[in-house]
Amino acid sequence: MDKKRIKKKLPELLELEGIIYRSKHPLTVTKEALVNVGDIELPIYCIEMTPFNKNLPTLILSAGVHGLERIGTQVLLSYIDMLLSRLPWDVVIQKQLSEMNLIFLPIVNPGGMYLNTRANPNGVDLMRNAPIEAETKTPFLGGGQRFTSHLPWYCGKRDDDMELENQTLVRVVERYSNQSPFTITLDCHSGFGLNDHLWFPYAYRKRPIAVLDKLYALKLLLDRTYPYNHYRFEPQSLSYVTQGDLWDYVYKRHKNTQDSVMIPLTLEMGSWNWIKKRPIQALSIKGLFNPIVPHRKRRVLRRHLMLFDFLCSASIAYKNWIPKKKNKAQIYQAANQFWY
Numbered sequence: 001m002d003k004k005r006i007k008k009k010l011p012e013l014l015e016l017e018g019i020i021y022r023s024k025h026p027l028t029v030t031k032e033a034l035v036n037v038g039d040i041e042l043p044i045y046c047i048e049m050t051p052f053n054k055n056l057p058t059l060i061l062s063a064g065v066h067g068l069e070r071i072g073t074q075v076l077l078s079y080i081d082m083l084l085s086r087l088p089w090d091v092v093i094q095k096q097l098s099e100m101n102l103i104f105l106p107i108v109n110p111g112g113m114y115l116n117t118r119a120n121p122n123g124v125d126l127m128r129n130a131p132i133e134a135e136t137k138t139p140f141l142g143g144g145q146r147f148t149s150h151l152p153w154y155c156g157k158r159d160d161d162m163e164l165e166n167q168t169l170v171r172v173v174e175r176y177s178n179q180s181p182f183t184i185t186l187d188c189h190s191g192f193g194l195n196d197h198l199w200f201p202y203a204y205r206k207r208p209i210a211v212l213d214k215l216y217a218l219k220l221l222l223d224r225t226y227p228y229n230h231y232r233f234e235p236q237s238l239s240y241v242t243q244g245d246l247w248d249y250v251y252k253r254h255k256n257t258q259d260s261v262m263i264p265l266t267l268e269m270g271s272w273n274w275i276k277k278r279p280i281q282a283l284s285i286k287g288l289f290n291p292i293v294p295h296r297k298r299r300v301l302r303r304h305l306m307l308f309d310f311l312c313s314a315s316i317a318y319k320n321w322i323p324k325k326k327n328k329a330q331i332y333q334a335a336n337q338f339w340y
């Protein structure tokens, strides 16, 4: 690897490798794929905090699907770093990690991040690239387009396979979620709106998802645990409908039986807030999707630690809060009324 160029264009990758290298705790690290940008090969890393155990619930945290949205990756890196600092002495963290699988995919689209583009190096928007057609009308261009990779939100050619980055993410998520009794995935993005959203599928249709009862139970649990939390927890289709949503696809492929539940979430950090406080940063692409002022960036890096911690606890104790068979229909109906 050309370290000098990577240091300049993709410091997050070197930071991640530094964290892995310095870790005294034995992480399981795999290079899942190599993405080519010109003569440079960039790895997609997967990290298991402790060796995967198929009998335990799983939390998968991913980021960097959109190369411009670097803050998602930075939030995960600071979380990994914090865990590694605490693991040697903090018995609570040690116990937590002995009762769950915690998996990270911190840079899903290293080529896009290197090039500072939303899309991957082929010009494809990975969140519009899955083989799923929207049921209703999508926003012009923004909902996904097949005209040209020179415009944003390009889905790729209709009959092509999914892009390498997406194939990698699907393979990794399925490797864990198909074996684990319970999985939550959280994919970190930034850019939409003033608020931080916790979105769940579907994006391709306005009708509800089958695990709506569990999502509602999780939302109530979050609100009860942190009454002043600031997340807008809702289906993505309330904001907009898109073609080819990656998490719609991952969720639809999952069997979702009683013995293997999957709850897919996306964290969409509202970047318009950072722009509202400092309008000049709207003039740069980086500023549209990332906090620029150091104190604001530090605040964002801290802001979601509580959420990650909550999702760890919720995964470990899923049997204590997912709706029992006899309440399922009732909770599903309440959720339907609340969101749809």
Ligand SMILES: [Zn+2]
Pocket (backbone or CB within 6 Å): 066, 069, 189, 190, 191
């Ligand atoms: Zn995004």
